[in-house]
Amino acid sequence: xxxxxxxxxxxxxxxxxxxxxxxxxxxxxxxxxxxxxxxxxxxxxxxxxxxxxxxxxxxxxxxxxxxxxxxxxxxxxxxxxxxxxxxxxxxxxxxxxxxxxxxxxxxxxxxxxxxxxxxxxxxxxxxxxxxxxxxxxxxxxxxxxxxxxxxxxxxxxxxxxxxxxxxxxxxxxxxxxxxxxxxxxxxxxxxxxxxxxxxxxxxxxxxxxxxxxxxxxxxxxxxxxxxxxxxxxxxxxxxxxxxxxxxxxxxxxxxxxxxxxxxxxxxxxxxxxxxxxxxxxxxxxxxxxxxxxxxxxxxxxxxxxxxxxxxxxxxxxxxxxxxxxxxxxxxxxxxxxxxxxxxxxxxxxxxxxxxxxxxxxxxxxxxxxxxxxxxxxxxxxxxxxxxxxxxxxxxxxxxxxxxxxxxxxxxxxxxxxxxxxxxxxxxxxxxxxxxxxxxxxxxxxxxxxxxxxxxxxxxxxxxxxxxxxxxxxxxxxxxxxxxxxxxxxxxxxxxxxxxxxxxxxxxxxxxxxxxxxxxxxxxxxxxxxxxxxxxxxxxxxxxxxxxxxxxxxxxxxxxxxxxxxxxxxxxxxxxxxxxxxxxxxxxxxxxxxxxxxxxxxxxxxxxxxxxxxxxxxxxxxxxxxxxxxxxxxxxxxxxxxxxxxxxxxxxxxxxxxxxxxxxxxxxxxxxxxxxxxxxxxxxxxxxxxxxxxxxxxxxxxxxxxxxxxxxxxxxxxxxxxxxxxxxxxxxxxxxxxxxxxxxxxxxxxxxxxxxxxxxxxxxxxxxxxxxxxxxxx
Ligand SMILES: Nc1nc2c(ncn2[C@@H]2O[C@H](COP(=O)(O)OP(=O)(O)OP(=O)(O)O)[C@@H](O)[C@H]2O)c(=O)[nH]1
Numbered sequence: 001x002x003x004x005x006x007x008x009x010x011x012x013x014x015x016x017x018x019x020x021x022x023x024x025x026x027x028x029x030x031x032x033x034x035x036x037x038x039x040x041x042x043x044x045x046x047x048x049x050x051x052x053x054x055x056x057x058x059x060x061x062x063x064x065x066x067x068x069x070x071x072x073x074x075x076x077x078x079x080x081x082x083x084x085x086x087x088x089x090x091x092x093x094x095x096x097x098x099x100x101x102x103x104x105x106x107x108x109x110x111x112x113x114x115x116x117x118x119x120x121x122x123x124x125x126x127x128x129x130x131x132x133x134x135x136x137x138x139x140x141x142x143x144x145x146x147x148x149x150x151x152x153x154x155x156x157x158x159x160x161x162x163x164x165x166x167x168x169x170x171x172x173x174x175x176x177x178x179x180x181x182x183x184x185x186x187x188x189x190x191x192x193x194x195x196x197x198x199x200x201x202x203x204x205x206x207x208x209x210x211x212x213x214x215x216x217x218x219x220x221x222x223x224x225x226x227x228x229x230x231x232x233x234x235x236x237x238x239x240x241x242x243x244x245x246x247x248x249x250x251x252x253x254x255x256x257x258x259x260x261x262x263x264x265x266x267x268x269x270x271x272x273x274x275x276x277x278x279x280x281x282x283x284x285x286x287x288x289x290x291x292x293x294x295x296x297x298x299x300x301x302x303x304x305x306x307x308x309x310x311x312x313x314x315x316x317x318x319x320x321x322x323x324x325x326x327x328x329x330x331x332x333x334x335x336x337x338x339x340x341x342x343x344x345x346x347x348x349x350x351x352x353x354x355x356x357x358x359x360x361x362x363x364x365x366x367x368x369x370x371x372x373x374x375x376x377x378x379x380x381x382x383x384x385x386x387x388x389x390x391x392x393x394x395x396x397x398x399x400x401x402x403x404x405x406x407x408x409x410x411x412x413x414x415x416x417x418x419x420x421x422x423x424x425x426x427x428x429x430x431x432x433x434x435x436x437x438x439x440x441x442x443x444x445x446x447x448x449x450x451x452x453x454x455x456x457x458x459x460x461x462x463x464x465x466x467x468x469x470x471x472x473x474x475x476x477x478x479x480x481x482x483x484x485x486x487x488x489x490x491x492x493x494x495x496x497x498x499x500x501x502x503x504x505x506x507x508x509x510x511x512x513x514x515x516x517x518x519x520x521x522x523x524x525x526x527x528x529x530x531x532x533x534x535x536x537x538x539x540x541x542x543x544x545x546x547x548x549x550x551x552x553x554x555x556x557x558x559x560x561x562x563x564x565x566x567x568x569x570x571x572x573x574x575x576x577x578x579x580x581x582x583x584x585x586x587x588x589x590x591x592x593x594x595x596x597x598x599x600x601x602x603x604x605x606x607x608x609x610x611x612x613x614x615x616x617x618x619x620x621x622x623x624x625x626x627x628x629x630x631x632x633x634x635x636x637x638x639x640x641x642x643x644x645x646x647x648x649x650x651x652x653x654x655x656x657x658x659x660x661x662x663x664x665x666x667x668x669x670x671x672x673x674x675x676x677x678x679x680x681x682x683x684x685x686x687x688x689x690x691x692x693x694x695x696x697x698x699x700x701x702x703x704x705x706x707x708x709x710x711x712x713x714x715x716x717x718x719x720x721x722x723x724x725x726x727x728x729x730x731x732x733x734x735x736x737x738x739x740x741x742x743x744x745x746x747x748x749x750x751x752x753x754x755x756x757x758x759x760x761x762x763x764x765x766x767x768x769x770x771x772x773x774x775x776x777x
Contacts, residue, residue: 018209019255027251030054034247051243052099058250059092062217065257080132081257084214087125088250094118112182120182123189123225126218130196133204133211140331147327148199148285151320153192155292158313160187160226162295166310190222191288199284210259217252220245289321353427355405356412364426364434368485371438372476379478383443385435385450386472386492387415390504392431395465397623398658403460410458411467418453419446434492443473447507468505472496475509497521500579525580527563528573532586537561537573539593541766543758544612544731547745552770554610554644556753557594558760559586578616587619588628595643597763599636601770609770612644612674620647621658626665633669640670644694648676652691663692674731679719689726696723700734700754707739713747720747 018024037050066085070078094115101109109115131145165187197215204211224245231242296314300306306314351363359367371382389411396404408431415425415433423446424436435450437443451471458465472495474488483491495510501521502508531537537559544554561568577583591613598611619625633643645666652659652675663673672694679699688696698719706712723730732744735754744752761769 018260019213019258023255023258027255030058030251031244031248034244048102052095052102055243055246055250056092056095056099058247058254059088059095062250062253062257063089063092065254069257076132080129083125083129083132084253084257087122087129088253090118090121090125091250092118094121112176112179116182119225120185120189123186123193123222127189127192127196130193130200130214130218133200140327140334144324144327144331145199147320147324149192149196151317151324152195152285152288153188154313154317154320155288156191156195157184157188158292158310158317159288159295160191161313162299162310186228187226190226193218193222195285195288202284210256213252213256213259217249217256219249220252221249224249285324289317292317353412356409356427358412358416358433359424359426361426361428364424364428364436365485365489367424367436367438368488371436372483372485372488374438375476375478376482380438381440381475381477382488383437383473383475384488384492385437385443385447386474386489386496387433387435387450387469388496388500389431390468390470390500391618394618394621394655398621398655399460399463399465403463406460407458407465407467410460411454414453415450418450434489443475444507444509447471447473451507470496470499470504471507472499473507473509501575521576524563524568524573525576528561528576528580529582531561531563532577532582532589535589537586537590538762539590539597540760540762541597541611541769542753542760543769544610544751544753545757547741547750547752551607552758553608553751554612555766556612556646556760557590557614559590559614560760574616578618583616583619584622587615587625591629591632595632595636595638597766598638598642601766602639602642605770608639608641610642610644610672612646614646614676617648617652620645620652620662621655626662626669629666629671630669633671638670641672641694642670644672644674646674646676646697649678656690660691667692667694678723688728693728695729695731695751697731697733697753703732703734703740703744703754707737707743713743716743717747720749724748 034050034054038046041050063085066081066088070081070085073081094117097113097115097118098109101107101113127149131142131149161184165184197218201208201211201215224242227242227245293314296306296310351360351366352358353360368382368384371380374380375382392404392407395407408427411433412425412427415435419425419435419437420439422439424438426434426436428434435446437446451469454467454469458467472492474492474495476483476488491510494514495508498514499506499508528537538561539557540560541555541557543552544556545551546553559570559574561570561573577586594611594613598609602609615625629643629645632638647659647663652663666673673692675688675691675693675696677699678696679702698716702712702716702719704712706716720730729751730749731751731753732749733753735741735744735752735756737756740754741752741756758769
């Protein structure tokens with residue numbers, strides 16, 4: 001029997017699933033005892049009392065056990081056990097009547113009698129139980145199983161009728177049509193049970209033991225029942241062995257019902273699904289059908305005339321066979337339809353991006369290959385516009401991955417709207433998109449249109465997001481030599497990368513020199529990765545001097561990297577670290593180093609000293625940044641204002657609110673925040689006012705010609721006054737000549753930094769610097 005689903009442990013391993021041993025022993029004892037009693041009891045008394053009562057008890061036991069099992073089972077299994085219980089109870093009722101007549105009334109039960117109602121009901125209900133057990137999914141499969149059962153039963157019934165039963169019945173029943181019908185019905189129903197039993201077992205999934213026991217029980221029952229039909233037809237039924245079949249049959253059903261339910265392990269189900277015997281079982285019903293047609297044909301060839309019932313049965317068998325085939329064909333065409341739909345879905349999935357619905361890399365490369373083949377043959381121009389969103393990671397980090405996804409979808413829509421029909425727009429992965437242009441024309445205006453399509457800000461779940469993209473173009477003109485698809489794509493990628501390197505938000509067309517630069521970039525990136533891991537990137541410290549006293553009031557920490565004996569400039573390796581995603585680690589390392597040094601230098605020092613560390617815009621609003629700083633301040637017990645973080649205008653204005661929050665939090669920790677490179681960006685007075693800064697650093701370009709160019713001096717004066725008005729201390733950078741210094745002092749600037757006042761020095765030299773004589777100013 002099938003196991004109850006849903007109420008079982010996930011694995012039945014290590015747990016017996018068969019019937020209780022005591023029950024098996026009892027059944028064996030009953031069967032052996034029955035045989036012993038048969039030998040040792042006078043036949044008449046045995047048949048009348050022992051045989052009848054034991055059969056009745058066996059039927060009742062099976063009915064009770066199956067009812068109990070139905071009570072605990074669920075779904076189709078529950079219905080199946082209920083049918084079996086009802087069937088065995090009906091049989092027991094018939095047997096009860098039989099006992100009443102034979103034991104109480106002391107007579108002989110006639111055939112047919114009212115008991116036959118119960119006896120016929122049993123195989124019908126048991127057949128229903130087996131049909132319910134067939135693990136057929138869906139109504140079509142169940143219809144197929146039902147047709148199989150009907151077809152095979154009719155065929156097997158026909159064979160048995162044509163070969164033996166017909167003759168026996170004809171010889172013995174005379175005019176009693178009910179008796180004749182019953183005598184045919186019993187073996188036909190028995191055949192039905194046997195066929196269904198075999199099919200059930202062949203298609204069984206999960207724990208087959210209870211199903212096996214039920215089928216074995218029904219087999220024993222059917223053999224006895226058919227045997228009874230023959231001997232009853234022959235008129236000499238006297239119990240004995242046939243009764244043993246009924247008893248054993250019911251007791252086996254009872255044992256099956258007593259089996260402990262086993263889990264239908266997933267693995268077992270899967271094994272079953274892969275098992276080819278499951279499909280071989282589908283051929284089983286054809287065996288009796290073929291046999292019945294062959295037997296009928298042989299008989300007809302030998303001169304046998306078929307009567308109308310036999311002919312009708314042949315017609316029924318053939319009709320059922322045709323119906324079965326029709327259902328199978330219909331199912332096949334349904335399956336073929338489903339398969340075709342699924343296949344086209346799969347094909348779509350294989351060639352399209354799941355998020356945006358655009359072509360994916362595979363389809364893009366396929367189309368590109370095709371376009372390149374046409375270029376090779378007809379010299380048709382091909383161009384690829386490669387696009388990567390700028391700072392998309394920030395959107396993910398600040399607004400969440402889901403909003404990032406939404407942005408990608410909306411970007412895809414804008415791109416599709418910006419190109420011509422026929423151009424292939426693809427998402428190659430992450431925030432990378434590409435457009436394939438196959439019909440000639442200049443790709444630059446199209447790239448510009450694509451870029452312009454992203455200009456209107458995106459509103460995503462209430463947040464307004466500005467999106468830019470770096471775009472690379474690679475074009476293959478008629479006169480260009482053929483190229484492989486991935487090479488053309490790689491070149492457009494290189495051009496895009498070049499756009500990133502030169503400041504993002506721009507369009508760059510591919511040129512051959514780029515690849516080399518990119519290659520060098522790749523080599524350098526790996527070296528930088530190792531340098532950061534090995535802590536080879538170090539800090540040098542440049543003094544910031546208080547102009548009034550000449551005292552060193554602060555030190556700007558500047559990252560230095562020496563690679564292969566060459567000093568790599570910070571404006572090369574810092575953007576490289578940004579592009580390569582190394583910035584978080586690098587910033588954390590450098591901050592920790594600076595804090596350790598600061599703590600050492602300020603120990604025992606009475607005058608205040610600050611260390612200024614530059615923080616990249618991306619780091620300022622990165623999650624966890626403030627926590628990292630807080631931990632360092634706490635661990636080194638840094639004095640308020642000891643650590644100053646220098647941030648650039650682009651860092652602040654990329655996301656003004658987030659930056660303001662972070663700056664406020666940092667200041668709450670006693671960390672100073674200074675605006676670096678002031679004047680070169682686009683800060684307005686109002687915006688600066690809203691940002692709780694500690695100081696601003698005037699960009700070196702304001703000082704470059706301040707001692708020679710009157711206009712620049714006037715401008716610097718205005719800037720200093722402006723800063724003073726809003727109460728922001730100013731540090732002037734890039735002081736290299738005494739004249740610059742003189743002017744700065746004259747304009748009232750309090751702090752300055754530059755080669756004239758002190759070059760960056762190694763940390764080891766700082767104590768001497770701090771202890772040294774004040775800079776003569
Ligand atoms: N929301 C979302 N994010 C993705 C998806 N696929 C990749 N990403 C993220 O997209 C980001 C792509 O980063 P990059 O292009 O390297 O970096 P970026 O921030 O755009 O910076 P630049 O390209 O240098 O301007 C990574 O943070 C990925 O985790 C996706 O399907 N959905």
